[in-house]
Amino acid sequence: MRLSTLGIRNVTRSRFRTVMTVLGVAVAIIAFVMLRTILSAWTQAADFAAKDRVVTRHKVSFIMSLPGKYLTEVEQIPGVNQAAAASWFGAKDPNHQNEFFSSFAVDPESYLAVYDEMLVPDAQKTEWFGNRTGALVGDSLAKKFGWKVGDKVTLKGTIYPGDWEFRIDGIYTATRRSVDRTSFLFHYDYLNEWLRKMRPQAADSRGWITTRIDRSQGAAEMAKRIDQHFDERDVQTMSQDERAFNTSFLGMISAILKALDIVSVVIMLIMMLILGNTIAMGVRERTHEYGVLRAIGFLPKHLMTFVLGEAATIGFLGGVLGLGLAYPLVEKGMGRFLEENMGAFFPFFRIPPETWVMAMILAVVLGLLAAVVPAYQAAKLNVIDALRNVG
Amino acid sequence: MAEANQVQMDNDETRKQSGAAPKTSTPVIEIKNLSKTYYRGSERVDVLENLDLTIEEGSFEALMGPSGSGKSTLLNLIAGLDSPSSGSIKVAGSDLSKMGEGARAKWRAQNVGFVFQTFNLMPVLTAIENVMLPLLLTNLSSAERKERAAIALKAVGLEDRMKHYPKELSGGQEQRVTIARAIVTDPRIIVADEPTGDLDRKSAAEILTLMGKLNTEFGKTIIMVTHDPAAAERARVTHHLDKGQLAL
Numbered sequence: 001m002r003l004s005t006l007g008i009r010n011v012t013r014s015r016f017r018t019v020m021t022v023l024g025v026a027v028a029i030i031a032f033v034m035l036r037t038i039l040s041a042w043t044q045a046a047d048f049a050a051k052d053r054v055v056t057r058h059k060v061s062f063i064m065s066l067p068g069k070y071l072t073e074v075e076q077i078p079g080v081n082q083a084a085a086a087s088w089f090g091a092k093d094p095n096h097q098n099e100f101f102s103s104f105a106v107d108p109e110s111y112l113a114v115y116d117e118m119l120v121p122d123a124q125k126t127e128w129f130g131n132r133t134g135a136l137v138g139d140s141l142a143k144k145f146g147w148k149v150g151d152k153v154t155l156k157g158t159i160y161p162g163d164w165e166f167r168i169d170g171i172y173t174a175t176r177r178s179v180d181r182t183s184f185l186f187h188y189d190y191l192n193e194w195l196r197k198m199r200p201q202a203a204d205s206r207g208w209i210t211t212r213i214d215r216s217q218g219a220a221e222m223a224k225r226i227d228q229h230f231d232e233r234d235v236q237t238m239s240q241d242e243r244a245f246n247t248s249f250l251g252m253i254s255a256i257l258k259a260l261d262i263v264s265v266v267i268m269l270i271m272m273l274i275l276g277n278t279i280a281m282g283v284r285e286r287t288h289e290y291g292v293l294r295a296i297g298f299l300p301k302h303l304m305t306f307v308l309g310e311a312a313t314i315g316f317l318g319g320v321l322g323l324g325l326a327y328p329l330v331e332k333g334m335g336r337f338l339e340e341n342m343g344a345f346f347p348f349f350r351i352p353p354e355t356w357v358m359a360m361i362l363a364v365v366l367g368l369l370a371a372v373v374p375a376y377q378a379a380k381l382n383v384i385d386a387l388r389n390v391g
Numbered sequence: 392m393a394e395a396n397q398v399q400m401d402n403d404e405t406r407k408q409s410g411a412a413p414k415t416s417t418p419v420i421e422i423k424n425l426s427k428t429y430y431r432g433s434e435r436v437d438v439l440e441n442l443d444l445t446i447e448e449g450s451f452e453a454l455m456g457p458s459g460s461g462k463s464t465l466l467n468l469i470a471g472l473d474s475p476s477s478g479s480i481k482v483a484g485s486d487l488s489k490m491g492e493g494a495r496a497k498w499r500a501q502n503v504g505f506v507f508q509t510f511n512l513m514p515v516l517t518a519i520e521n522v523m524l525p526l527l528l529t530n531l532s533s534a535e536r537k538e539r540a541a542i543a544l545k546a547v548g549l550e551d552r553m554k555h556y557p558k559e560l561s562g563g564q565e566q567r568v569t570i571a572r573a574i575v576t577d578p579r580i581i582v583a584d585e586p587t588g589d590l591d592r593k594s595a596a597e598i599l600t601l602m603g604k605l606n607t608e609f610g611k612t613i614i615m616v617t618h619d620p621a622a623a624e625r626a627r628v629t630h631h632l633d634k635g636q637l638a639l
Contacts, residue, residue, distance in 0.1 A: 001520045001536070003527050009515035292511040295472060296525045296572070297500025299493060383472050387507075 003302065007309040010282065018314065021278040025318020025367070026325060028271035029359050033326040033351055034334065035264040036358070039257060041338070041349040048176055048348070049242035052215050053114065054223050057208040057245075059236040063088075067235055068204030077229055079217035084110040087188060087207035091155035091164060093145060101141050103155070103184040104207075105191035108136070114212045117176040124149060124170030132190050134169035138181035140340045142171045155184075160194060180347055182340070210242075268362055271318075276370030279311045283374040290378055291386025300379035307375035308368055315367020319360045326351065326359075419448035419579060419612050420469055425478035427464050427635075438464045439635045441478070448579070451606040451613045453623040456632035462616045463584060465632065469614055470503050470582040471495040483579045500528045504573025504611075506602075508585035510565040512557040512572075519544060519553040522571045529576070543571040547601060563594030570601060574611065581605065583615040587622050599625045 011018055056074060058064035065087070075083045089103040108129050112118060120128070120136060128134045137147060147153065151168045166186055174181055188206075195203040213222045219241030226239040240248065283290075290303050335349035427439040438461045446452055454462040467473040468480055471487050474495070480487045483502045487495060505511075512521045522540040531539070544553055547567040557565055566586060573581050583602065587595035603625055605611045615626060623629045631638040 001516070001523050001527070001533070005520065006513065006516065006524075009513075013515050288511070289513060292505075292507070292513075293524075294496065295470070295499065295505050297496050297528050299496050384467055387472075387511075 003305070004309065007306045008313065010286070010306065011310050011313050014282070017278060017281070021275060021314055022318045022321060024274045025271050025315060025363060026322035028267050028274075029319055029322025029363055030326045030329060031267045032264050032362070033323070033355055033359050034330045035260050035267070036355045037330055037335070037349065037351050038346075039260055039264075040352045040355065041335075041346045042253075042257065044346075044348045047243075049246050050117075050176070051219060051241070051243070052213050053242040054211045054213055054219055054226065054239050055208055055242055055245040056211065056223075056226050056237045056239040059227075059238045062208070065202065065205035065207055066209065066237065068206055070230065070235075070237070071206055071209055073229065074209050074211055074226060077222075077226055079214045079222050079225065080211045081214055082110060082113050082212040083209055084114040084211075085188065085206035085209050086111065087191065087205075088159070089157070089184075089186070089191065090159040091157050091184070093153065094156055096145060099144070101182045101184055102180060103186070105188040106185050107188055108185070111185065114210050115179070117174055117179055118172045119175060120170045120172045128169035131167060131169050132187050133166055134187065135166040136170045136172055136185045137168060138183050139171050139173050140181040141184060142168070144182070144340055147171075160191065160198075162194075164190075268366055271363075272366040272370040275311060275314060275318075275367050276374070278314070279307060279371045280374040280377075282310065283307060283378050287381065287386050290381055291383055291388075294381065294383040295387060303378040303381070304375040307378050308371050311367040311371030311375075312364050315363045315365075315370075316360075318367075319363030322363065323356060323359060417448060418445045419483055420444070420446035420614075421479075421481040422469075423479050425465075425468065425480055426476050427461070427468065427473070428476040437635055439468075439475075442635070442637060444630070444637065446612065446614065448612050449606070449610045450628060451603070451626045452615070453626035453629040454614065454616045454632060455618070455620075455623055455629055456638075460632040461635040462632045466582050466584055466614060466616050469580070470505065471499045500525060500576065502579050504570075504576065504578040504581040506566070506569050506573050506581060506583035506586045508588040510557070510562070510569050510589070512565055512568055514557050517554050517556055518549060518560065518568045518571075521557070521568055522575050525572060525576045539575055540571070543575040544568070546574065547571045561594070562590050563597055566590060566594070566598050567601065570598070570605070574605060574609070578611075580612045580614065583613065585617055586615060587617070587619060595619070595622070 056066070056070075058066055066085075068085075071083055071085045074080060084107060087105045089105050091103045093099065093101075112120065112125065124136075128136050135153070142148070145153075147168050149168055149171060153166050153168060155164045155166065156162075157164055172181070192203055195205075211222070211226070213219065217225075223239035223241060227237050230237045293303065294300075331349070331351050335346075335351075338346040338349045422442060422444040425439055425442040425444075426437065429436045429438060442465070444465075454465060456462045464473070468475055468487070469482055471482065471490070472495075474490075474492075475488050478488065483498075485498055485502075487498070490498065512518075513524065516524070519537070519540045522543050523536045526536040526539060529536075541550070541553065544550055547570050549564060549567050549571065552560060552564060552568075557568070560568065566589075570581075581602075586602065587598055590598060599622055602613055602615070606613050613626075615622065617623055
């Protein structure tokens with residue numbers, strides 16, 4: 001028997017209480033890991049952005065369109081290798097009313113040239129390029145809605161009302177994590193045809209322009225050059241490299257991200273209080289035993305070690321259980337679901353290695369911190385008073 | 392008897408190792424002009440007043456007296472659990488009145504064995520583990536600790552209950568484990584606070600017989616607080632305390 005034997009046996013002494021506390025710590029760890037992973041996944045799209053792409057939009061707001069002729073002009077700017085325009089469409093599948101997915105009207109050939117990480121079989125690509133009502137969808141979206149190449153689908157327009165009929169000509173996959181695999185892409189000509197009839201003033205306009213630039217030019221320099229080109233026009237532009245563009249989206253939800261960050265810390269503090277309460281109860285119940293130990297020669301430092309060791313053990317067990325459960329629940333379950341259903345926000349939902357380490361360290365360290373006061377109280381017990389205590 | 396001799400040999404060896412004084416007929420406890428005062432709020436309570444007492448090594452002495460007479464306080468002072476308000480108390484060659492709490496704790500571990508009324512065993516440890524507990528504060532190896540604890544348990548007749556938890560033992564058996572724990576470090580003094588208070592008559596008699604053996608066969612100095620005249624009869628000397636002073 002060693003000194004640690006007594007500490008370990010004390011952990012299993014009130015099994016129900018220990019199990020409940022370990023479960024409490026585990027749940028807190030799962031919640032912490034989940035929130036930290038959400039935060040991490042949300043910023044992944046920005047982190048994995050291409051360094052040689054610049055996005056140009058209306059200077060006032062993202063929702064305002066650019067004149068169509070800007071696309072041709074951007075293509076002419078020195079340093080621009082390729083440019084592609086896209087317009088937000090916004091549509092819903094009547095069979096999946098509550099499911100969100102992004103839909104864009106694009107120029108198919110130039111769009112795939114600029115986003116060359118989107119992989120489409122050549123035959124499907126050719127088919128899509130030649131079909132005005134053809135659509136290219138991400139593999140996650142196709143899987144989710146059960147779409148196959150050749151299927152005819154009808155979407156309900158939200159910004160552009162009416163029933164929009166498409167044929168699925170291709171399904172894309174991606175080589176880069178930042179690519180949303182739940183998007184629905186179709187010919188801009190199809191949309192523009194409708195615009196000319198129904199909203200002539202909006203015809204030929206484009207939502208934003210993405211350019212592939214010469215790497216030697218530098219994204220920031222190119223963004224500046226594009227904006228300078230349109231500086232004297234009625235519609236001025238704001239260009240950013242892709243990472244900054246994606247980050248500006250995050251800026252819109254920065255309050256939510258901050259809240260998640262704070263909640264993740266609060267959860268760990270709650271865990272600490274739960275653990276502290278359990279340890280304090282244990283110390284109170286064992287006052288008499290601590291008195292006996294002190295009487296037979298144990299020093300205050302020994303009692304502190306017992307109490308702190310017990311708290312660290314419970315924290316460790318809760319941490320291990322929490323992380324063990326977090327992997328199937330957060331990464332395999334929730335992560336898989338979010339990647340397939342909310343790929344636009346969570347293209348790569350994996351628990352980052354630093355979160356694993358941080359969660360484990362926090363479980364043990366906060367456990368120790370929670371036990372500091374009870375351990376101090378145990379160490380400061382008066383031997384005679386403790387021996388008189390009958391619990 | 393062979394086992395008892397084995398314990399005695401081990402005890403003598405431990406004493407040599409720990410540097411403790413060999414047994415002599417000299418006083419092991421010398422108390423001079425000892426006073427202990429407590430304060431209950433602003434009220435001063437003089438528990439012991441100018442008490443003088445000398446106890447020879449190897450004696451078995453009982454402390455009796457009514458509740459509040461100061462016998463438990465005196466026992467706590469002798470055991471080094473408390474410090475006096477004034478006067479001096481020398482036990483086993485150490486002046487406890489000049490020692491701090493940390494030094495007294497180390498001194499207790501080497502010189503005093505405790506037997507409590509309510510046994511006070513650790514419920515999560517087996518009998519042998521409870522007996523080994525004080526040895527964790529020594530430099531003995533794990534095997535040596537186990538060996539010594541087993542010998543101590545044999546000495547109190549519990550060699551067949553070594554792996555039993557306290558809840559699996561009777562009151563008398565629990566108290567015998569407590570006695571084994573008290574003697575396992577080979578202390579010079581055993582202090583017993585109402586050791587038979589929670590036991591039936593038969594078990595109480597067995598415990599007193601065992602304590603008598605520890606005194607006569609192993610030469611342990613035993614100081615016992617008791618309310619029970621039958622228990623006090625087993626002691627060679629009985630001191631009566633009344634209002635903090637020894638009654639003549």
